[in-house]
Amino acid sequence: MNRPTVHDIAKEAGVSLATVDRVLNARPGVRDKTIAKVQDAVVRLGYVRDTYAANLARKRLYRFVFVLPEGPNQFAASLCAALDEAHAAQISDRTAIEIVRVPLRDPHAIVRRLRQLAVETLDGVALMVPETPQVRDAVARLKAAGVAVVALVSDLPNSRRDHFIGTNSVAAGRTAGLLMGRFVRRPGEVLVVSNSMRARDSLERRLGFDAVISGEFAGLRVLPSVESFDDPARMSAVVTEVLARRDVVGVYSMGSGNTALLDALRESGRIGDLVSIAHELTPTTESALREGALAAVIAQNVGHLARSALRVLRALCDGLSIYEAQERVRIEIILRENIS
Amino acid sequence: MNRPTVHDIAKEAGVSLATVDRVLNARPGVRDKTIAKVQDAVVRLGYVRDTYAANLARKRLYRFVFVLPEGPNQFAASLCAALDEAHAAQISDRTAIEIVRVPLRDPHAIVRRLRQLAVETLDGVALMVPETPQVRDAVARLKAAGVAVVALVSDLPNSRRDHFIGTNSVAAGRTAGLLMGRFVRRPGEVLVVSNSMRARDSLERRLGFDAVISGEFAGLRVLPSVESFDDPARMSAVVTEVLARRDVVGVYSMGSGNTALLDALRESGRIGDLVSIAHELTPTTESALREGALAAVIAQNVGHLARSALRVLRALCDGLSIYEAQERVRIEIILRENIS
DNA sequence: TTGTATGCGTTATCAT
DNA sequence: ATGATAACGCATACAA
Numbered sequence: 001m002n003r004p005t006v007h008d009i010a011k012e013a014g015v016s017l018a019t020v021d022r023v024l025n026a027r028p029g030v031r032d033k034t035i036a037k038v039q040d041a042v043v044r045l046g047y048v049r050d051t052y053a054a055n056l057a058r059k060r061l062y063r064f065v066f067v068l069p070e071g072p073n074q075f076a077a078s079l080c081a082a083l084d085e086a087h088a089a090q091i092s093d094r095t096a097i098e099i100v101r102v103p104l105r106d107p108h109a110i111v112r113r114l115r116q117l118a119v120e121t122l123d124g125v126a127l128m129v130p131e132t133p134q135v136r137d138a139v140a141r142l143k144a145a146g147v148a149v150v151a152l153v154s155d156l157p158n159s160r161r162d163h164f165i166g167t168n169s170v171a172a173g174r175t176a177g178l179l180m181g182r183f184v185r186r187p188g189e190v191l192v193v194s195n196s197m198r199a200r201d202s203l204e205r206r207l208g209f210d211a212v213i214s215g216e217f218a219g220l221r222v223l224p225s226v227e228s229f230d231d232p233a234r235m236s237a238v239v240t241e242v243l244a245r246r247d248v249v250g251v252y253s254m255g256s257g258n259t260a261l262l263d264a265l266r267e268s269g270r271i272g273d274l275v276s277i278a279h280e281l282t283p284t285t286e287s288a289l290r291e292g293a294l295a296a297v298i299a300q301n302v303g304h305l306a307r308s309a310l311r312v313l314r315a316l317c318d319g320l321s322i323y324e325a326q327e328r329v330r331i332e333i334i335l336r337e338n339i340s
Numbered sequence: 341m342n343r344p345t346v347h348d349i350a351k352e353a354g355v356s357l358a359t360v361d362r363v364l365n366a367r368p369g370v371r372d373k374t375i376a377k378v379q380d381a382v383v384r385l386g387y388v389r390d391t392y393a394a395n396l397a398r399k400r401l402y403r404f405v406f407v408l409p410e411g412p413n414q415f416a417a418s419l420c421a422a423l424d425e426a427h428a429a430q431i432s433d434r435t436a437i438e439i440v441r442v443p444l445r446d447p448h449a450i451v452r453r454l455r456q457l458a459v460e461t462l463d464g465v466a467l468m469v470p471e472t473p474q475v476r477d478a479v480a481r482l483k484a485a486g487v488a489v490v491a492l493v494s495d496l497p498n499s500r501r502d503h504f505i506g507t508n509s510v511a512a513g514r515t516a517g518l519l520m521g522r523f524v525r526r527p528g529e530v531l532v533v534s535n536s537m538r539a540r541d542s543l544e545r546r547l548g549f550d551a552v553i554s555g556e557f558a559g560l561r562v563l564p565s566v567e568s569f570d571d572p573a574r575m576s577a578v579v580t581e582v583l584a585r586r587d588v589v590g591v592y593s594m595g596s597g598n599t600a601l602l603d604a605l606r607e608s609g610r611i612g613d614l615v616s617i618a619h620e621l622t623p624t625t626e627s628a629l630r631e632g633a634l635a636a637v638i639a640q641n642v643g644h645l646a647r648s649a650l651r652v653l654r655a656l657c658d659g660l661s662i663y664e665a666q667e668r669v670r671i672e673i674i675l676r677e678n679i680s
Numbered sequence: 681t682t683g684t685a686t687g688c689g690t691t692a693t694c695a696t
Numbered sequence: 697a698t699g700a701t702a703a704c705g706c707a708t709a710c711a712a
Contacts, residue, residue, distance in 0.1 A: 005705055016683045021707060029681060050433075052392035053705040056688050085665060093390075175677040182523050182635075212677070295522075303665050325425060325643050330680060333673035337515040337552070340670060345689055356699040361691060369697060393689040396704050 004045040012041035024049065051318060055094055062095040064124045064313050065117060066152070067110075070101035071230075073256060074282035075302070076128070079153075082306035095310065107132040114138040119145035124313035128152040130199060131159065148316035152309055153300070154201050162316050165308050167300050167331050169201045173208025173254075175331055176277050179296050180220070180250050181212065183275040187219030188249030191242055193226045193235070195255040205254045205279075220250070232260035239264040253278040262288050281334055289336050297334040304329060344385040352381035364389065391658060395434055402435040404464045404653050405457060406492070407450075410441035411570075413596060414622035415642070416468070419493075422646040435650065447472040454478040459485035464653035468492040470539060471499065488656035492649055493640070494541050502656050505648050507640050507671050509541045513548025513594075515671050516617050519636050520560070520590050521552065523615040527559030528589030531582055533566045533575070535595040545594045545619075560590070572600035579604040593618040602628050621674055629676050637674040644669055 010020045015034060022030050023038040030038075041047075054060070066083060068076045080099055087097050100117075102110045111134040117125070125147055129135055131154070139159040142149050148162055155164040180190060190213065194202045206225060213220050226242065228235035235257060242248065243265075251274055253261050258278050265271055271293050278285050281299040288294040308327045315322050334340075349360045355374060362370050363378040370378075381387075394400070406423060408416045420439055427437050440457075442450045451474040457465070465487055469475055471494070479499040482489050488502055495504040520530060530553065534542045546565060553560050566582065568575035575597060582588065591614055593601050598618050605611055611633050618625050621639040628634040648667045655662050 003705095006707090007705080017706085018683060018708080019681085022682090025707085031681065034681080050396075050705055053396050053688090054707070056390075056393050056396065056690095056704095057706040057708085059688060059707095082665075085663075171677060175675060178675055178677050185525070208677075301670070307666065323425075325422075326647065328680065330641070330672070331678040332670070333675065333678065335515060335518055335673065337511060337518050337548075338671040338673065340668065343689095346691095347689080357690085357701095358692085358699055359697085362698090365691085371697065374697080390689055393704090394691070396706095397689075397691040399691095399704065 003050075004047045005050075006047075008045055009038060009041045009047055012045055013037045051320070060094055062123050062314055062317060063121060064095060064097050064126065064310070065122060066097065066099045066126045066128075066309070067114065068099060068101055068128050068152075069104045071103070074284060075256060075280045076101075078282060079128070079302045079305060082302040083310075086303065086306045086310060095314070097310075102129065104130060107134045110135060111138050114142070117142075119147055122147050123317050124148035124150070126150050126152045126165075126309045126313065127156065127161070128154060129156075130154060131156045135159065148313050150309055150312055150316070152305065163312050163322065165305060165312060165327065165329060167329050169204035170208040172279070172298050172331050173205035173210075174212045175208075175333065176205070176252055176279075176296075176298050177209040177212030178216075179298075179333065180209070180252060180275060180277055181217035183277075183295050184217075184220060184249050186249060188221075188247045190220055190222045190250040190252060191226065191239070191246070191248050192222060192224075192252045192254060193228060193239065193257075193261055194253075195228050195230050195257040202254045209252060209254075222252075223248075225254070228257055228260065230257060232257070232263075235260040236264040236267075240268060243268045243270060248274065250274060251276040255279070258282070258288070259284045262293055265293060281332075281339070286339060289334065289339060292336070295335070299332045299334050300329050301332060343390075344387045345390075346387075348385055349378060349381045349387055352385055353377045391660070400434055402463050402654055402657060403461060404435060404437050404466065404650070405462060406437065406439045406466045406468075406649070407454065408439060408441055408468050408492075409444040411443070414624060415596060415620045416441075418622060419468070419642045419645060422642040423650075426643065426646045426650060435654070437650075442469065444470060447474045450475060451478050454482070457482075459487055462487050463657050464488035464490070466490050466492045466505070466649045466653065467496065467501070468494060469496075470494065471496045475499065488653050490649055490652055490656070492645065503652050503662070505645060505652060505667065505669060507669050509544035510548040512619070512638050512671050513545035513550075514552045515548075515673065516545070516592055516619075516636075516638050517549040517552030518556075519638075519673065520549075520592060520615060520617055521557035523617075523635050524557075524560060524590050526589060528561075528587045530560055530562045530590040530592060531566065531579070531586070531588050532562060532564075532592045532594060533568060533579065533597075533601055534593075535568045535570050535597040542594045549592060549594075562592075563588075565594070568597055568600065570597055572597070572603075575600040576604040576607075580608060583608050583610060588614065590614060591616040595619070598622070598628070599624045602633050605633060621672075621679070626679055629674065629679060632676070635675070639672045639674050640669050641672060 006017055006020050010017050020038055023035050102113050110129050125142055136159040139149050139161055143160045150163045150165055151161045153166045210222055213222050226238050275295045277296045278294055279298050281297050285297045312322055346357055346360050350357050360378055363375050442453050450469050465482055476499040479489050479501055483500045490503045490505055491501045493506045550562055553562050566578050615635045617636045618634055619638050621637050625637045652662055652667055
């Protein structure tokens with residue numbers, strides 16, 4: 001009735017505690033025949049290790065590093081806050097977290113920083129960086145050193161990362177497209193702005209967005225993406241110009257830099273009749289939702305991202321299986337009425 | 341550097357381990373002066389108990405009962421599945437869960453079943469039942485017996501439940517209203533159907549829905565609620581009749597019983613031009629979303645509900661504080677493109 | 681190759 | 697009123 005313990009296994013297999021431990025942890029120095037006896041007892045009794053007791057005995061400490069974009073990035077800032085909060089709430093205790101900020105635009109700087117990590121004293125790394133050949137190499141190096149690696153928010157599909165924690169960008173773009181098509185009330189053009197950050201993500205969002213609009217909303221025409229390169233002045237100028245020259249009915253902001261975009265929209269005096277959709281819930285987008293400047297925000301919950309990354313990294317370290325249902329990050333649609 | 345342990349406290353306070361334990365667990369038989377010494381050491385060293393080690397020593401077992409509606413309720417079924425899954429995934433181990441199904445329509449039967457619970461062998465109860473005076477009494481009785489009680493999905497605000505795990509129904513209704521107003525493309529009437537289950541929830545959803553529609557969408561008129569009382573034939577008849585006689589442009593389904601509603605809508609041949617919105621993601625509503633019969637679903641994630649209930653019940657049992665950010669159940673908007 | 685003994689942080693049962 | 701001491705389930709240094 002009570003869960004079997006290592007003692008039960010030892011008794012059942014007719015060996016000592018230490019031998020059971022050796023088999024369970026795949027340590028050398030046990031005869032094949034003995035291994036078989038123990039494993040047999042394990043399955044017969046349905047033994048499952050008590051991870052907490054194990055960690056207690058082992059004085060286990062998980063050392064994780066989170067690599068996030070530096071600069072005035074509201075999303076990254078809220079992710080940091082969520083990490084601190086999750087950590088403080090002992091979501092995963094026996095865990096030491098270090099947050100490292102890197103310049104997204106400089107792959108070499110990123111890799112240099114990754115190389116500085118002391119892999120011997122590291123159990124896992126969560127990376128929110130664009131995929132480049134250099135980053136792929138760095139991931140391979142971490143993996144070779146036995147470090148667990150997860151991609152966060154933006155996937156590194158061609159690297160050796162163990163897991164991706166985030167949403168499907170194409171689906172997110174499709175969701176934005178469907179909302180845009182249903183919200184807009186007359187034919188016209190849709191302005192798409194991007195800051196060209198995390199290029200693949202933007203590309204995929206655009207792909208999904210266009211597919212839905214062109215497939216189902218014949219009255220809408222999506223204009224070529226306008227890139228701001230994180231320059232508020234440039235953003236303002238370009239947006240103002242397009243709004244003046246074109247018959248814009250909707251605006252889709254694929255990346256960050258929403259503060260500058262929203263300022264430009266407000267200045268244009270078109271807020272009332274434009275349907276604007278952006279990504280990620282930040283102070284800026286939240287207040288824009290309340291104010292009516294944004295019709296919808298497509299988001300992923302940063303708290304969930306943080307907790308999920310922590311849980312997945314631990315599971316990877318312990319060789320445990322991952323509870324996919326809990327770790328799946330949903331594409332959230334936030335309107336004025338369901339802001340958390 | 342390392343977290344302080346009870347040993348450190350004992351040394352710092354100049355007492356034995358046993359005394360520290362007595363103070364920490366508020367056990368009798370310690371002089372006030374000694375208590376003060378220990379508590380002082382606790383704050384000075386910043387001691388925080390290792391719950392896992394404590395549970396290990398205590399051989400703690402959490403015994404929880406979940407009281408859910410019986411009958412062919414898809415939402416309750418998926419909640420059951422989510423509970424099983426969360427339990428199997430050791431979201432909270434050392435936990436024994438029992439699921440009890442009760443007839444929602446019969447408050448006396450509910451209370452009779454609640455009285456049968458062996459409170460001495462119980463640590464916590466999660467209730468998904470409508471609030472009635474009888475239920476309030478039953479909650480009071482459970483609380484008096486020292487059992488932790490949480491309301492699940494549907495709140496029991498006037499009872500002595502410790503916590504509510506679910507969404508704000510008014511906000512959910514407002515969200516549905518906003519989506520309806522923005523999705524519908526011409527003036528007309530909105531049919532609201534309800535199965536009168538969980539009366540207060542339906543009332544609150546309706547309240548929020550009406551407030552948004554009447555406040556912001558002057559072209560829409562919300563018809564009086566149609567109640568089906570879980571009778572598919574009745575549902576079909578009423579819906580068909582209203583669609584024939586009125587200029588309906590939208591349908592809002594506030595409760596369960598969506599299978600019958602959707603069948604009626606399909607039969608009417610109006611699926612293409614109606615904007616229909618329902619609550620809760622079930623096999624029925626999910627396939628309706630894909631098919632285009634439903635424009636949107638307002639949902640709460642059952643996996644989250646299950647895990648949250650488990651975590652909150654544990655925290656209540658251990659007298660721990662609750663990590664509100666993680667336990668907040670969000671109002672999710674599901675469209676065809678972001679179905680999980 | 682295998683077994684014994686001890687400790688991890690906490691609780692609980694004995695003595696004193 | 698207080699203090700040793702032995703568990704809890706697991707890991708591991710050290711013996712055999």
